[in-house]
Each structure stands twice: as C-alpha cells, then as structure tokens.
Amino acid sequence: MRVFWFLFSTILTIALIIILDMKWGAVPPLGKFLSPQQGFWQNAESVNHDYNQHIIIEGLKGNVNVHFDERLVPHIFAESDEDAFYVQGFIHAKFRLWQMEFQTHAAAGRISEILGNDERFIRYDREQRRLGMGYAAENALEEMEKDPATKISSDAYTAGVNAYIASLTESELPIEYKLLDYKPEAWTNLKIALFIKQMTKDLAGFERDIEFTNAKSVFNVDEMKLLFPEVSDSSLPIIPKGTAFDVPGIVPQKPAGADSLYFKKDTVISAIEINKPLKANGSNSWALNGTLTASGSPILCNDPHLNLSLPSIWYEMQIVTPNMNVYGVTFPGTQSIIIGFNEHIAFGFTNAGRDVKDYYQVKFRDESKREYWFDSSWQASQMRVEAIKVRGSADILDTVAYTVFGPVMYDGIFSSESTVDKALAVRWSAHDASNEPAMWLKLNKAQNYQDYEDAIKLFTTPGQNMLFASKTGDIAVWQQAQFPARWEGQGLFIMPGEDSSYMWQGFIPQIENPNILNPSSGFIQTANQRAVDDTYPYFIPGNYIASRGIAIEKRLQQMRNVTPKDMMALQMDYHSVTAAAAVPLFLKYTNEAALSDTERNFLNEVKRWDFNTTPDSKATTIYQAWMDSLEKLIWHDEFANIPYAKSYPDEQTLLELLLKDSAFKYIDDINTSDTETIDRQITQAFKLAVAGLDNDLDNAVWYKHKNVSIYHLLRQSVLPFARTELVAGGWGNTINAIKSTHGPSWRMVVHLTEPVEAFGVYPGGQSGNPGSRFYDSFVNDWVKGNYYTLWVMNNEDVNDSKIKWTISFSAS
C-alpha cells in the first residue's frame, strides 16, 4: 500500500510539474506564471517602488547619473555623448524592453516566431519580408556604420540595451515574455535600422497604385483626375500660395507611348496589401515668431498623430553631456531625442505624405522566377530566401526575387491570381541606402538655422515636414527627404516593368524641396496638406489631408499676443472645418417633408450644432454617419464595378465636388432607372444615418459612439492591458485629431524664452509594465487636455526636490 501511495504521489507530482511548466495554447505555463517568486506577481511593482540604484557596469567611459522626476522622466547626465547613448539604451530597455524587441521583430517579419502558427501572423511576416523590410534595414545599417558618429552612438546604444538584458533575471522579465513564454535575444544595430524602417513603412509606405489601377478599368484618365485630384481647392499649403519656385533642376520625360500603354491600360490587379499603413497617419505642427507672441519669443508646437498604443511609441527623456542639453521624446529602439528642444532651438515633425513607393509589372521567364524580361533580354533575378520561423512548427521558406526595381512583392506563390507575367516589383525609396540617425545626432546639438539646415539634409526617408524655431527668433520648415522627380502621372498606377523607360529618372535636388524661413505672416503651419500650391514645378502625388491645415491657418491668422496656454487650447481644438462647410450644404438639400418625427429630432441636433466635435456632442455622430452614408450612396454604384482592391475618393474631394457642382454626374445611382438628384441622395443618406443609429438619440453621444481606445501592442489578446471608452472628442479632420485608436501621440508646446519653457503630454506612461502605476499615468491628463511642465534639469539641480530617484552608473 505504501508503494502504491509513493508511486501515486510521485507520478502525480511529476505530471503536475510538467503540465504546469508548459504553455497550453494561449494559457501561459501556470506554475511558472503564478509563482510569486518568478511569475507575474514579480511584475506587480509596489506603488512606492524605489528606483534608486547603483550600477557598476562594463563598457562605460565615465560615471553617469540618471535622475528621475515624479513622472518617472529620466534626466541623464553623462561626461560623454557615447556614455549618454549607452545609458539611453540601458534605460529604454529597463522600462520598455519587450516593446522594443516586439516592434523590431514585427519590422523584420518575425512575429510568427513569437506568436505561433496562425495564418494572419504568417501572412504578416511574409508581407513584411516581400516588401523588403529586412533588405531595407540591411542597406541602412551598412550606411549607418560607414559614418563614425552614427556607428559610435549606435554601438553605445546597443551595448547599453545588452547590458540591461544581461542583468535580467528570470523573475525580472517583462510580463509579456512570461505570458508568451519566451526570452529576449541580444539587441543589435540592425534592430535600430529595423525600427526606423518600420516607422518609414508607417509614414512613407502608403500609396494607392493597385487601387487606382483597378479604378482605371472603370474611370478614364479625366475622371480619375476629377475623383482623385492632385490639388484640393480649399487647401492652404505649408509654403504660402504665390511663393515663387526656382526653375527645376531636373525635368523627367514621359515615355513615348505612355498615353496608350500606361494611362489607358485597363487590366485589374488582384493583389491586396493586407497590412497597409494607415491613411490617417498624420500630424500637426506650427511655429510662431516673436511678432505674434506675448513674450516676443517664438513658440513651436507639434502633435504627431499615430496609432495609439500601450506601451506608448514615445518615451520622454532629457540628455545632458558637455556637448548637448536636449529634452523631448525618444523612440525606444533608437538613440537621440526625436521631437524636442535644446537650449537654443526646438524641432518638430509632421508627415510629408508624398508617394515614394511604386509598383512595376514584371514578366518572369518561368515559374522559377530566376530570370525576368528587361530591356530586351532575360536578366537574372537575385534570389533572397526568407526563412520564417514559426513557433511550434517547421520553418516556412519564402523565396523573393529581386529585380532592378526592387523585390517582387506579389507573384504566383504569394497572390494566387498573379501569374508569371503579372508579378509586381516594388520600387520604394526606403530601400535606398540611408542614415537617418545621423540627422538627429546633429539636430540634438543644433544651435541655429544653419546647424538645422546642415542636419536635415542628411535625411532620406520617410519624407517629413521638419519644423524649426530658435531663441534668436527664426522659424523655418523644410519638407525633407529624397523625393523622386516624376513626370506627370508617373507612379499613380502600376507601371510597365519590361524596360527602363518607366523607371525613376532621378531625384528632386534637395535645395528645391519645399522650404520657408521667416514668412511674412509670422507663422508656419504643417498638417499633412500638400506642401505647395500648383505652381511647384514637380509632380508630387501623395496622401494629403487639407482640413487641419485650413483650421490651423485660420486660427493662427487671428491670433496676437499668443501664450503657451493659447497654443495648448489650439492643440485641443475640436472644431471641424469640414463639417462647417458640409452641414449648410446638407441642410440646404434635405427634404424635411420626407422626414419622420424621430428623424426631425435628429436633424434639429445638427441644426443647433456649432461644429465642435466635443465628447458629448450628438450632432457630431449624426453628421459623421450622414457623411459616411452619403459617400456610400454616391460612390458604391460606380465603384461596385471595380474588382479587387478599391478606394473611394477622399471626403474632402466629395465635399468640394458637391460645393462646385450640385448636379455632378456621380450623384445618380446608375443601378436605377430614375435619375437621383442631390436632394434625394442627401435626404436618403440622412435617413440611413438615423437608421444606423437605431433611431435612438441616446446612441449618438460622440465619445461613446467613437470609443477611443488605447490598446496594448498585443491588442485583443490582452484586452485588460488596454484603456478603453476614453471620454475624448475630435476626429481626423479636427485639430485635436483623436480617432478611435489613433490620434495625437505626443502634444508639445515649446516657448523659446530664456530659459526655455516647455509643456507636453502623451497618452501612456513612462513604464512599459502593466503592473506599474506609471504604465498609463498620463492617459487621463491627455484626455482632459492637461499638460505637464517639462522640467529642464541643470547640473546644479542635483538636490532639487523634484528628483525622486537616482540611478548612478559607474564603469567597472
């Protein structure tokens, strides 16, 4: 009997340990995970956690002190830049390691390696690799390592991250590693490049070449120009209208025969990009010179709009060395301060939105893809075998052919409908060798306009509006990147790739990039609009948004004696210029006699509306549903004839068309024998909108309808790590551009007084740990529009009561 009980209990113990040490589907290894000494309880950080530490470490040249203020913002004091970047890497890893690794794995197309065998993850990884994300990062790394300054700072940053990883014990692993049951790998300089390329994809990876090509099977070239115009009527460009431009340094030539071969070709393409960058990725920035401010000193403001996530893409920091004293937000994953200010200047960024990604249709000789037809002969493809590791399954091998244009993203084995002679190669400026970190290294130290101009010239992609203001009173902007010089229409559609005639013929000389220094208006605004009016001598297609630029320009024109408080209020502005233009038109054509009592109640909300998209506004919801319904009514009939990927014209375009011509031809529903008029369609759209809200006004409270949510990077799988149902108004076309999961990822106002005063807030917190009180500590203030004073600490402030903790590093 004793033997039985011995065997019974021994086997049961061993079995329990084995079962509880294994991951079962989404369930983490429960023994490990629940153990209070190793598992998630170790990530439950005391609300009074003591961050003080003394760390003796290899690889530092001198001592470094990191002082944390009450918001857990580190102020790094180092004796050399190299040491500062080392500690920046260490601190990023200490607070954001999992995020840094996950984002760079995602960039490289390696999420299946962590998340396992799922069609969606494998498709994502393949798409990333076929787009050449790894290839782009490798090209960038080679260029980065040629430049001594970039090499030294990257090596130091990487060494710092790795020093932290080496110091980690199992119990200290970030909770995501415990949930998913894996361990971090070593950081590398390549990961810095991968991070930058992922940002590049988000910001300069959006185009609609496939959608437009498909649309061309239904619409002719003139109709396409009407539906997808290059220049919006109402847009207020960054470079004021009427500014004279130089004679272009390069005049690209349209290939002979393009009119029949390229513009009239009406084949359709079945390929679909699943993980397309968001069209809404945008931002606001503006700067005022001293003539407009109460103090006489310039003010620079910036709020970059990105996907909102926890942990946030941003991490706030100050870096002080004998060569620089710079404050702002950083990207965990790369060195330097990305958006911020130093003792002399401030700098901010918005997306240029210019199209720098084209597709070419190439013809392979056979299924092997080893040769493709180019300039009258068969050329050898470079074959890159992508080995995708899949957790718990065998590796997936995917062979990508590289042509003279770039990688062949879609071919027979990726998109089933593509065939050997319908493969699509990508030409993307992000593949070209570049060294983006070099710009920030210089910008962080820049003291004046000249330094700024020298810095920004180093930047190749993604195209950005780089806003500048200095204590000496200058304000300036450059729209900077290496932009292809295109002939009219080049790259709107998929181009023939059987010879060199459709290739990019060169780049716009940097000096001709749109720029302005000290405009007479006293201010500069950038908000993702087309940067220039139609007199700019180049064809510059892109993903432009007019509304916020109009709103900002109109407000700034009326402002005098501006204070930072005014600027905060402007960043929080909920006024919709789109609605203000649309609603009078809608009301004019609404046939009220055809409305029910309920519908009339809804209409009264809209009639009373001041066009502010405040959180509790009901009119905002009704208007937005009305506009959405109208877009469907106007476009669905014609666009239904387009197979595969398609894209409706922009909201702004529809509005401008209706304002110009209330009888334009697409108003009619071509599927009915009647001729639908504008009043009929607008009234019908209103009825559909009301029905969509279940005829219940209580459903129309804007913030509830919109449900602003900040998800963890693992999204639905860890919903309790998210913040949902935030009471926030706004929309993509208001200055305070908060959409459901997207919006101002950092709000900053810098007043270039002596000393500089600055304010900022981002929707997250300094700690990436969901078990820390600093995980989401800024979210409520961000929602309310509160700002923190950004404390620029000086050497003599070491005993200041604002310092709550200090981590001191000394070299071993």
Add this chain to the structure above:
Amino acid sequence: MRFSLSVILIIILAFIAGIYLPWWSIAIIAFLVLLVLPQGIGLSFLAGFISIFLLWAGLALFIDIKNESILSQKIAALFSLGEASFLLILITGLLGGMVAGFAAMSGSTLRLILNR
C-alpha cells in the same frame, strides 16, 4: 510538533530555494522535508499543501497590497475571473499547495518504504 516543524521548514526552505531555483523547487523542498520528517499519508499531504499555500498566497497577498492590485485585477480579468484579485491569490496558493502536497506525500511514503 513534527507537523508544525515540517510546515515551518518547508516555508523557510522553499522561500530561499525560490530565489535561486525554478518554481518547481517547492516540490523538491516539500519532498526532502517529509523524507526527513515522515508523517502519515494524509498528514504529509496536508503539511506540503498548507506550507506552500501559505507561502504562495501570503507572498502574493503581500505583493498585491503593495501594488494596490494594479496588476492582479488585469490578470484576473485576463483569466476571466472578473477583476477579483483575491481569486487570483487563492488560485496561486491552491496551485502551489497541490504540487507541494503531492511531493510531500511522495517524500513521506518513500521514507516509510526505506524504513521498512
């Protein structure tokens, strides 16, 4: 007396082992303590179970109070336990207790076999 002594020993030794060794060191400790201080089958299970239940639930409770339940509420929600931190603490204790209980039983019965 022997029961209390084994409980106290398991708690202390398992805590120390937990600092350096994987989570399943609780089983080794419970096994070894009961090998040295064998008891009846039921009692030995209880000794292992109670020690680690107290250790794990106690540690979890201590951590949770200092953390003001920030994380336990999220993890409880993740495991569909509402936002009930106490359930998570209870499950932590029960799970550790089970493993240690059977390990203790194994140690005790092995000693009795060897003694014979």
